[in-house]
Amino acid sequence: MIAVVGGLVYTTELEDFLHTHPDVRHSAVYGVRDQGRIERIHATVVLVPGSTITAEDLRAMVRDGRGELYIPDRIEFVDALLLTDAGKPDKKELRRRAV
Structure with missing residues (x-):
């Protein structure tokens, strides 16, 4: 989970929700601390080939849903997505690269 200002965001819940969009093939959601040490929500998304969906489209979907x-x-x-040896999204590496 990600502790954001105002509450807690459960990463698997948000990933599952993103996967309901027909253009989203895979996603990984994780928290990244900013310079003020506040955790921010980051999502790395794999789209289906030929998709034209934008980040703002996905943000609007999340806002509404x-x-x-x-x-x-x-x-x-x-x-x-970067994967661990176990075949799961490597959120530690994604987080490191996002900083």
Whole structure:
């Protein structure tokens, strides 16, 4: 979970919600602390080929479906997620690269 100003955001809940969009193939949601030590929501998303969805489109979907608290501060689109040896998104590495 991510402790943001105003409450807690559960990463798997937000990932599951992002996956309901037909253009989202995979996603990883994680927290990254900013310079003021406040944790911000980041999402790394893999889209289906040919998708034209934007980060703002996904933010609007999250705003409407989960509320302001869950809106990612940053959404990055990639061709493939970094995975651990266990085949799970490597959130530690994604977090490190986001700083």
